[in-house]
Amino acid sequence: MSDPQGRNRLTSETSPYLLQHKDNPVHWWTWGPDALAEAKATGKPILLSVGYAACHWCHVMAHESFEDAATAAVMNELFVNIKVDREERPDIDAIYMGALHRLGEQGGWPLTMFLDSDARPFWGGTYFPKDERYGRPSFQRVLREVARIHREEPDKVHGNADALTQSLAQRPPQGTIEITDELLASLSARMVRAIDMEHGGMEGAPKFPQWSFFWLLWRGAVRYDIGPAKAAVIKTLTHICQGGIYDHLGGGFARYSVDELWLVPHFEKMLYDNALLVDLMTEAWRETGEPLFATRIAETVDWLEREMIAEGGGFAASLDADSEGEEGKFYVWSLDEVLDVLGAEDGARFADVYDITPGGNFEGHNIANRLKCLALLDPADEALLADMRARLLERRADRIRPGWDDKVLADWNGLMIAALARAGLVLGRPNWIAMAQRAFDFVTTRMVVDGRLAHAYRAGQAKAPATSNDYANMIWAAIRLHEATAEAQYLQTARHFFEVLDRHYWLADGGGYATSADDTNDVIVRLANAHDDAVPNANAIMVTNLVHLWLLTGDDLYRDRADAIPQAFASEVANAPLGHAGLLANCIDLIAPAHVVVIEGSSGNEQMEAALRSVSLPGALQQSIEDTSSLPAGSPLAGKSALEGKATAYVCVGPQCSAPLVAPEDLKVSLQSQRQAGALG
Numbered sequence: 152m153s154d155p156q157g158r159n160r161l162t163s164e165t166s167p168y169l170l171q172h173k174d175n176p177v178h179w180w181t182w183g184p185d186a187l188a189e190a191k192a193t194g195k196p197i198l199l200s201v202g203y204a205a206c207h208w209c210h211v212m213a214h215e216s217f218e219d220a221a222t223a224a225v226m227n228e229l230f231v232n233i234k235v236d237r238e239e240r241p242d243i244d245a246i247y248m249g250a251l252h253r254l255g256e257q258g259g260w261p262l263t264m265f266l267d268s269d270a271r272p273f274w275g276g277t278y279f280p281k282d283e284r285y286g287r288p289s290f291q292r293v294l295r296e297v298a299r300i301h302r303e304e305p306d307k308v309h310g311n312a313d314a315l316t317q318s319l320a321q322r323p324p325q326g327t328i329e330i331t332d333e334l335l336a337s338l339s340a341r342m343v344r345a346i347d348m349e350h351g352g353m354e355g356a357p358k359f360p361q362w363s364f365f366w367l368l369w370r371g372a373v374r375y376d377i378g379p380a381k382a383a384v385i386k387t388l389t390h391i392c393q394g395g396i397y398d399h400l401g402g403g404f405a406r407y408s409v410d411e412l413w414l415v416p417h418f419e420k421m422l423y424d425n426a427l428l429v430d431l432m433t434e435a436w437r438e439t440g441e442p443l444f445a446t447r448i449a450e451t452v453d454w455l456e457r458e459m460i461a462e463g464g465g466f467a468a469s470l471d472a473d474s475e476g477e478e479g480k481f482y483v484w485s486l487d488e489v490l491d492v493l494g495a496e497d498g499a500r501f502a503d504v505y506d507i508t509p510g511g512n513f514e515g516h517n518i519a520n521r522l523k524c525l526a527l528l529d530p531a532d533e534a535l536l537a538d539m540r541a542r543l544l545e546r547r548a549d550r551i552r553p554g555w556d557d558k559v560l561a562d563w564n565g566l567m568i569a570a571l572a573r574a575g576l577v578l579g580r581p582n583w584i585a586m587a588q589r590a591f592d593f594v595t596t597r598m599v600v601d602g603r604l605a606h607a608y609r610a611g612q613a614k615a616p617a618t619s620n621d622y623a624n625m626i627w628a629a630i631r632l633h634e635a636t637a638e639a640q641y642l643q644t645a646r647h648f649f650e651v652l653d654r655h656y657w658l659a660d661g662g663g664y665a666t667s668a669d670d671t672n673d674v675i676v677r678l679a680n681a682h683d684d685a686v687p688n689a690n691a692i693m694v695t696n697l698v699h700l701w702l703l704t705g706d707d708l709y710r711d712r713a714d715a716i717p718q719a720f721a722s723e724v725a726n727a728p729l730g731h732a733g734l735l736a737n738c739i740d741l742i743a744p745a746h747v748v749v750i751e752g753s754s755g756n757e758q759m760e761a762a763l764r765s766v767s768l769p770g771a772l773q774q775s776i777e778d779t780s781s782l783p784a785g786s787p788l789a790g791k792s793a794l795e796g797k798a799t800a801y802v803c804v805g806p807q808c809s810a811p812l813v814a815p816e817d818l819k820v821s822l823q824s825q826r827q828a829g830a831l832g
Contacts, residue, residue: 158227161234165609167556168204168236172213176223179234182243183673190231190268196301196308197266198230198294199247199275203238204556205419205469207478208278209261214476215281216290222281225291229298230265237262238468238560239607239615242667245678250315251275265297270675271312273301320676322661328721330738332375332829338728338735339371343379347411351387356411360391360404362427363683363691363733369434370736370769374832381438388435391428392447393525395518398482399505400544402447402454403470404428414520415513418479418553419472422459423686425451426566433574438767443527448574452583455567458555463597464589465559465608466567474553481553483516484543492546493539501539504528558609561617562686564594565624572631577764584635591628595644603651616671619664619689622652626696630772633703637776642703649700652693653712662719664689681720681734682727690716691733698740699772705783713741737770745771745831746803747822748788750778755798755813762815763800766822771831804830 158178161169172179180186190197200217202209216222226232237244237260247264250272257277264275274297279290301308342364345353352358365384372380391397394413396405404425405416429448436444461467474481486509490498505519506512512520527533568587575583598605598613604621605613629645632638655668658679665677666689681690697713700706717724717738724731747768749759760775779788787808793799794811800818802809802825809825812818825831 165612165614166204166236166239166558166607167554167609168202168206168209168238169234171204171210171554172217172234175213175217176220176227177217177232177234178223178227179232182233182235182240186231186233187268187270190266193231194268195229195231196273196298197268197270198226198232199235199262199264199266199272200232201235201237201244201247201262201264202260203236203469204554205421205471206260207417207419207472208259210473210476212261212278212280212290216279219281222291222294225294229294238556239558241562241606241620242616242618242671242674242678245666246319246674246676247272247275249319249678251277253315253318265301267301267308267312269312271316273308273311273315316675319678322679323722323726325661325719326721326725327718328725330717330724330735330742332742335367335371335735335739335742336375336377339368339375339377339380342368342371342729343377343383346383346387348383348386350412351383351390352408352411352413354411357407357409357417358396358411358413359407359685360424360428361683362431363687363736364729365431366769367732367736369431369767370739370832373434373438373767373769373826374739375829376827384431385435385439385441388428388432389441389443389525390522392432392443393521395513395520395522397447397520398454399519399521400540400547401458402450402452403458404451405472412522414522415518416479417472418482420470422466422468422560422563423566425455426563426570427687429567429574430570433570433577434767434769437577437765440765445578446527448578449580452571452574452580452586456586461557461559461609463593465593465597466564466590467555467557468560468563469556471554471556474551479516479518481547481550483511483513483518485511485517488546489517489543492543497535497539501536501543504536558607559593559598560607561594561598561604561621562606562624564590565621565626565628566686568594568628569624569631572628572635576635579764584632587628587632588636591625591632591641594625602647604648616668618666619652619656620666620686620692622648622656623664623689623692623696624687626652626700627692630696630699630703634772634774637774639781645696645700646704649696649709657712658719662715664693664716679719681716681723682730683733687733690720691731691737694734694737695740695770698744702744702746702772702786703782705785717741739832740770743804743830743832746786746788747771747773747800748779748791748803749775749798749800749818750791750793751775752793752798753796755815758815759798759800759813759818762818763822766819766826768822768831802831 161173161179248258259277264272283289347354368380369384390413396408396413396416403420406419409415432444459467472478507517511517568591571583571587598608604617606615606617626645626648629641633641656664663679665679667674667677681688697709701709787803797813800812802821
């Protein structure tokens with residue numbers, strides 16, 4: 152129950168994660184000036200606890216410590232306690248996670264940081280057990296010792312806070328970098344050495360999808376014709392698609408695998424992982440025609456439509472790993488359960504294909520997977536298995552479901568909208584494009600206040616200041632929808648969002664886009680970086696966005712900004728190129744801005760568009776349009792038209808366009824030959 156005096160202040164929040172803690176005996180505050188004022192008035196340090204609704208170890212620490220009256224009493228006596236949903240305030244999380252890294256600690260959630268009354272960090276960690284174990288001190292011991300140091304050693308606290316804050320605010324010295332085809336080709340080839348060529352993914356465990364890394368590997372493979380790099384991505388995607396990290400009954404991918412086989416997932420499902428995997432699988436399908444990828448894309452979109460559409464058509468953030476207090480309980484099976492649902496004959500067949508055994512393949516339970524035989528079976532057998540999966544899914548629906556975090560995040564929605572728009576176009580699924588349009592409409596109506604995006608929406612409230620990721624990803628979504636529909640409104644929205652992003656996030660001193668806007672007044676520093684994270688970096692995404700906006704409008708400001716971004720982070724990129732894989736991948740579009748257009752005629756449209764979809768062109772702007780009147784006068788496509796009423800394609804790289812192409816096979820040959828010549832990819 153909440154504190155009888157109402158000192159737990161989370162009751163009126165909208166975040167599902169914060170609401171999970173509204174009945175804690177801890178006197179939780181929300182992030183904001185009131186909590187800082189309380190710290191100043193009482194002289195107490197701040198305990199900042201950051202997590203998210205689908206986080207397993209966040210639940211563990213909550214049950215052990217935050218629900219425990221004795222532990223809560225110590226917290227309330229010694230600290231001003233602030234609870235933050237990292238998904239609602241990624242800018243706050245990034246600052247204090249960065250501080251933890253500077254303390255030499257490995258990051259993770261729950262994040263537990265100790266701050267002074269100016270919100271400056273001076274020490275921290277992640278999960279602390281209630282009692283001493285796992286080689287970690289008990290949480291109460293940590294609390295008492297931190298409070299003692301804050302009280303008795305103020306100089307030490309101030310020194311740590313000064314050093315950490317200065318380090319967070321500091322940008323590396325400016326430099327210049329020349330990003331060339333030679334550099335990217337060499338890097339792509341060397342990246343293959345880091346791949347587990349038996350199971351896919353990076354060597355070792357745990358294994359994450361790591362989109363930015365594999366995006367660079369794929370783009371390098373395609374542009375520079377690096378066979379081992381292409382094979383590494385295909386192997387990785389195949390094992391992810393057939394491993395236990397994929398939900399073979401309900402669709403959708405879990406966040407990561409705890410083992411090197413992709414067998415045992417950390418069962419939470421995040422919107423962003425699924426968006427990025429759909430996008431990468433779409434390019435892999437274009438290149439290979441592999442039915443497995445098309446199947447997994449379709450099943451994942453089915454899951455999205457069935458389970459992840461929130462109020463009004465936006466996409467929900469995540470599904471929890473836990474149900475009934477146990478991670479993965481909703482998803483695992485015993486052999487007896489499978490036989491009970493399917494009967495002896497079908498059950499035995501399903502168990503053989505999906506690795507369901509009497510003893511289980513994970514801690515006495517079974518995680519359905521197809522790692523023993525990665526290839527799909529013949530269509531008739533796959534149809535029978537689909538019927539079995541549907542019956543098991545129906546039975547699974549009777550179980551107690553994991554928690555659903557139904558808040559809508561602008562940046563994650565942008566990723567999924569972009570992925571759906573491209574997948575719908577490539578795989579000929581207009582209903583997917585329509586789903587993307589509904590989500591886009593939701594974000595641009597419910598989540599725009601006075602012309603500015605909000606980051607999060609739930610229960611009728613748009614809240615939390617937008618980050619640069621919100622704008623970058625929604626610009627990406629708008630451009631992809633413009634490609635898919637040829638509707639001018641999406642280009643107009645992309646340009647408007649760029650204007651806001653450039654006005655409030657561009658750093659005049661040094662360049663690049665900061666995480667927080669210049670008028671976000673509750674952050675102690677404005678971070679600016681281009682390094683990879685679980686989600687793509689805004690600066691990386693903006694490079695391709697800006698190149699595409701330049702191609703579509705002819706406005707040189709877009710190209711100038713695109714050129715300036717890698718230079719703004721030159722020293723970091725030079726020191727850690729693989730930590731900036733997303734940025735480097737999209738710099739290919741600076742080297743060779745590519746625009747492929749099919750001008751529609753009275754015949755041949757579908758065949759030419761199908762040819763365009765059959766070759767992976769990850770960075771190219773790709774359009775099917777009635778005429779070129781909407782393109783700028785300086786575009787190499789200006790004035791070009793369909794020949795003799797036939798659908799006509801042009802492949803343009805930089806200022807040069809191919810001859811007009813009216814045969815679908817000629818378009819495919821042109822695309823492939825330009826790729827092989829290192830001009831397209």
